Amino acid sequence: MSIIFSRQCEYAIQAVLYLALHPQNEKTSIRELTKVLKIPYHFLAKILQKLTHKGLLHSQKGLAGGFSLARPAANITLFEIIEAIDGNGLMHNCILGFPECSESDPCALHDQWLKSRDGIYQLLANDTINHLASRMKKPQYLTEILQTGCP
Amino acid sequence: MSIIFSRQCEYAIQAVLYLALHPQNEKTSIRELTKVLKIPYHFLAKILQKLTHKGLLHSQKGLAGGFSLARPAANITLFEIIEAIDGNGLMHNCILGFPECSESDPCALHDQWLKSRDGIYQLLANDTINHLASRMKKPQYLTEILQTGCP
């Protein structure tokens, strides 16, 4: 489990990155995603549903159905995925957990954390999914694709 | 719950900061800490025990017992507290959750995350508890002390 995101969120990111490696009109089934990404089937299904409801993915029922990006990958940021799954706590919560921490009543780390947080935000919001996907040199699921020959 | 730390860790930080506001030879009871910081009694007790075992705190049993810093506050960093409670995942885990992510097999965010991570590390490791405590302008528990008059 990473520190910043929930596991759901990690799975969501991995799935979207995988979808971004395919043509937008191509459907990818949950089965394929879970097999390649090693994610529990029904857990991922729920995550994909959530992303669909938030408008990030498009789903198609029935034979030869599956999921695809609802928008071009050049138009989706990591931050959108995170916000869709984990909400916007990362940008709002006090790093020390003081509920009353705010601009007018800051904790001891408030200003410094703001800087680090903005750096993370830039990291997550300024890079689109297609850039990220193209930079994936050889994560596990890419090698898998190369081995089987069939995405 | 903050994003970066577990709740245990937040409580630990708050408690240590509170202790740092008192003379090092002065004992503070769990009861006082939980009352002022609004933390569940037995939960905090366990956290303080953990910090004691890690050598950050000193505990004194018996009547008029309590907890105090094991070292001068000028000698303790936030990062030590976090490491003691949450371990060192923050500095080691892949931000996207890929288990195989490493220098030689990096994920798409690896290098950029390293920069942000180091910024967070500087934030947590370069500032000592006494500096932090002195910067606490008026978090909840400080106003409480001022109101009751008795720390």
Next chain:
DNA sequence: TTGTACTCGGATAAAATTGTCTTATTTTGG
């Protein structure tokens, strides 16, 4: 010495997160 106020540590409960199962519904192709 004895009572009291405290920590210690194990057991347990509650809540949140993660993972599993089962049934329905939708779509396509034969």
Next chain:
DNA sequence: CCAAAATAAGACAATTTTATCCGAGTACAA
């Protein structure tokens, strides 16, 4: 039309995190 393969969705189980309880030990003071 019907069977196969896919998503949709609710119920349930396991795990992890958070919180509570209780008996025991310890040190001080009257």
